[in-house]
Amino acid sequence: MLPLKIFVGVKQRRYAIIREVCETKKLPSVLVTESCSVHTLNSDNNKRRMNDAKILGDVERYYSEKIEFHGATARGVDWNSPDSQRLRFVQLLKLTDHSQPFTINDYGCGYGALADYLKGEGYAFQYCGFDISPRMIAKGVELHAGMQEVAFVSKEQDLSEADYTVASGMFNVKLQASSTEWESYVLRTLEAISRLSKRGFAFNVLTKYSDPEFLRPDLYYADPLFFFDYCKTKFSRFVSLIHDYPLYEFTILVRKQ
């Protein structure tokens, strides 16, 4: 890409020039320090940040209302039943080697039901839950006050790397976002999840193989083969796609070692 040069301080014109040059690939007659690719990157990043902020704000409100209304129950995190919530945990935890102690991040933890499941199974673990909804986190803290092995954080940057990260139900409710916007948000979030995971991570998403008559415009139905391929090419050679349990979704396990 050719470096472009333009007058600083002629803002309106500056962007017009950059656009023009990007389109025509000719150098303008006026000059200094910018390039098409840098400009495009910056404006794409800004757009993305604004999109993410809008998405996260809407999602936070949606789930906060759920727990406010239904309390710390499966319905309070928008699941139909405790059985389906538990069945998801069973799939996601196929990732872990529970013959030895492990650390686990629960990304989009709700009120921390996974911590109770892990405890109930008798595993040796250190759990850290993160959720975008402060109400979910407050509930999690209140319910697990006596459990040394359980902690919660309300900011993503306060999560540490763990052996595993799991994300259950994070990617289903897209609300007003378009499927394209939502998909790129999901992929960016998977990157963050991967960075937090030493040995691997797992997540679930609603499947495009759902009965057409039940599809809803506010939900995101993903192509399991796309996500399998994406994880296999982007994150690890060791990827499992689980799509044989009786819910309209699939689970992906990404093992790094």
Ligand SMILES: C[S@@+](CC[C@H](N)C(=O)[O-])C[C@H]1O[C@@H](n2cnc3c(N)ncnc32)[C@H](O)[C@@H]1O
């Ligand atoms: C369907 S609920 C499931 C909660 C929990 N994983 C469970 O299965 O009991 C999804 C949760 O993810 C949280 N969430 C959604 N998007 C998030 C994001 N980008 N970062 C953190 N939490 C998020 C929501 O606030 C909500 O509590």
